Amino acid sequence: MHTLSETVPPDQFRDIIQSQWQKKISEYQAQLGEGSLRSRLQKLVALRYSEGFMSEVHGAPAEVQREGGRESFVVAEYNCAIAQVAESFPTVCGHELELFTSLFPDCTVERTHWMIKGKNYCGYLIQAKV
Numbered sequence: 001m002h003t004l005s006e007t008v009p010p011d012q013f014r015d016i017i018q019s020q021w022q023k024k025i026s027e028y029q030a031q032l033g034e035g036s037l038r039s040r041l042q043k044l045v046a047l048r049y050s051e052g053f054m055s056e057v058h059g060a061p062a063e064v065q066r067e068g069g070r071e072s073f074v075v076a077e078y079n080c081a082i083a084q085v086a087e088s089f090p091t092v093c094g095h096e097l098e099l100f101t102s103l104f105p106d107c108t109v110e111r112t113h114w115m116i117k118g119k120n121y122c123g124y125l126i127q128a129k130v
Helices: 002-007 010-032 037-050 062-068 083-088 090-104
Strands: 053-061 074-077 107-113 123-128
Touching: 010 090, 037 123, 053 083, 053 123, 062 083, 083 090, 090 107, 090 123
Parallel strands: none
Antiparallel strands: 053 074, 074 123, 107 123
16 A cells, blocks of 8 residues: 555545545445434445445443433444555545444444554444434
């Protein structure tokens, strides 16, 4: 990836990535459709898995469920299909968070774990809005 970081100006790279993520958001939205939060998350995890991500969804820890009193899940991704790009361009991880936020506008989305910061997976807490 050093070649990419050495040959593509940062602004141009950002624009290319932004365009790709917007396309990905549209594709995912069409495939997720409507339904319960759990159902949409399960579809998302299946889509991500088909793209090479080792993803899973599970209920948020009990203390999180009790605190907010709203439906809460954690999406965990145990590998990163874009890890080499993220090493050279960490801002790409912001697009990942934006992806989840855009797909679930009826929820709050928070990154709880981040591989680039030394965690063993990237994790996202997704909670239904009240």
